[in-house]
Amino acid sequence: MAPYQFIERPSPFNTSNGKTLPIFAVTPAHIETGAIDPIALDWARKAGFKAESGAVLLIPSRDGHLGGALFGLGKNPSEAPFLAGKLARALPAAKWHIETAPLTANRLALGFGLGSYRFERYKAGQAEAPTLLIPADADATDVKRQLAGVFLARDLINTPTNDMGPEALEAAFRALGSHYKADVSVISGDALLTQNFPLVHTVGRAGAEAPRLLEMRWGKKGHRKVTLVGKGVCFDTGGLDIKPASSMLLMKKDMGGAANVMGLALMIMDAKLKVDLRVIVPVVENSISSNAFRPGDIYRSRKGLTVQIDNTDAEGRLILADALAYADEEATDLVIDMATLTGAARVALGPDLPPFFTDDEELARDLTEASLSIDDPLWRMPLYMGYDKDISTRIADLTNAPSGGMAGSITAALFLKRFMGNAKSWVHFDIFGWAQSERPHSPIGGEAQAIRALYHHIGRMAR
Structure with a gap:
């Protein structure tokens, strides 16, 4: 069974046994020493090709047609492991193969695939794109699986809210579950109150589409139990503490946590990892509106802790509080939550380096190792208990928006930590979910963050 696709798109890879054009991936040393195909070398030298990182030079054949391409890796190819993504946008439409490349086959194929991504749902027509023959020593099945997970996350985030509101996100969630024969259940609207998800209901009740809690279960009982929780705020106006227009422009991506855990779930299920998987997504x-929650309101959470609303724009931690409390009611080996939660995390680490928070030292080491081994950047941030006092308030158990404006990503993580306690391990990811500039392996737009590293880690857990 092929991996699930939210948007059907042609494969970036060719499997043709017919003619494919060669790509010579080279460093400046190859040009200087002449250690490549003589015809390609002669053309490179005449054209002044220096093999700078990402440079592409098309090579003619003897009869004047397109004969191949040179691809520059720069002096240190390991610094840009997915540089091959540039080929997917720089080469003309044709079938290609790698003739020489001082890169690992999996990184080469994955880089090309990641760079091939286009979001053209709202564009008239689609330009023909180049395809690459996956190297024989690459794990083609796993490369395609990882691409499917990343593309699902990107597609969901890129889709505007008029087509990706709570109802549409539920439909995508159900389609993913159906593809992998998972059990899916949904609690919606006022049923959230009767089934004790008061904070999810509170945040989403002013929306045109009802708030809801999505749940998916897959795998076998007795395997390591992994629960994924993703923030699904399909659009965030800020509520009554309304955002300025400039801050609202990207708020379709505020369901990036949900999109990323769905992409991760795809990889886990497609690989048939030996885990007992549970996915929980609160969607609002x-x-x-006249019934929107207000600054100064106090609400009781699923866990029983009361929360004072000091800013309606700090809504993500509210819906995650109920979802995490629910996740924590079952004995679980690992709970992972992902959320586009705080601007403070971006100030600290920028858009491309997502922080994670955990008090499990072994898990932190394993995630760091996974990040480095597969080039999926992560950075551990401290759950510094010295700031825990800042989330307390005078007339309620907790505030959702501590005053002072300091250590915002840490205090948000500490807020979430209050709703955990039973799971063997818990880790919180404060992701951005967006690429602000074009990179070799991604265009500007929705982005998957940390899920390849998490997939690698969970795969090792499941052995």
Whole structure:
């Protein structure tokens, strides 16, 4: 069974046994020493090709047609492991293969695949694209699986809220579950109150589409139990503490946590990892209406802790609080939550380096190792208990928005930690979910962050 696709798109790879054009991936040393195909070397030298990182030079054949391409890796190819993504946008439409490349086959294929991504749902027509023959020593099945997970996350984030509100996100969640024969259940609207998800209901009740809690179960009982929780705010106006227009432009991506855990779930299920998987996604739109929740309101959470609303724009931690409390009611080996939660995390580490928070030292080491081994950047941040006092408030158990504006990503993580306690391990990812500039392996737009490293880690757990 092929991996699930939210948007059907042609494969970036060719499997043709017919003619494919060669790509010579080279460093400046190859040009200087002449250690490549003589015809390609002669053309490179005449054209002044220096093999700078990402440079592409098309090579003619003897009869004047397109004969191949030179691809520059720069002096240190290991510094850009997915540089091959540039080929997917720089080469003309044709079938290609790698003739020489001082890169690992999996990184080469994955880089090309990641760079091939286009979000053209709203564009008239689609330009023909080049395809690559996956190297024989690459794990083609796993490369395609990882691409499917990344592309699902990107597609969901890129889709605007008029087509990706709570109802549409539920439909995508159900389709993913159906593809892998998972059990899916949904609690929606006022049923959230009767089934004790008060904070999810509170945040989403002003939206045109009802708030809901999505749940998916897959795998066998007795295997290591892994629960994924993703923030699903389909659009965030800020509520009554309304955002300025400039801050609202990217708020379709505020369900990036949900999109990423769905992409991770795809990889886990497609690989048939030996885990007992549970996915929980609270889904809302943080809107403004006569019944919107207000600054100063106090609400009781699923866990029983009361929360004072000091800023309606700190809504993500509210819906995650109920979802995490629910996740923690079952004995679990690992709970992972992912959320586009704080601007403070971006100030600290920028858009491309997502922080994670955990008090499990072994898990932190394993995630760091996974990040480095497969080039999926992560950075551990401290759950510094010295700031725990900042999330307390005078007339309720917790505030959702500590005053002072300091250590915002840490205090948000500490807020979430209050709703955990039974799981063997818990880790919180404060992701951005967006690429602000074009990179070899991704265009500007929705982005999957940390899920390849998590897939690698969970795969090792499941052995």
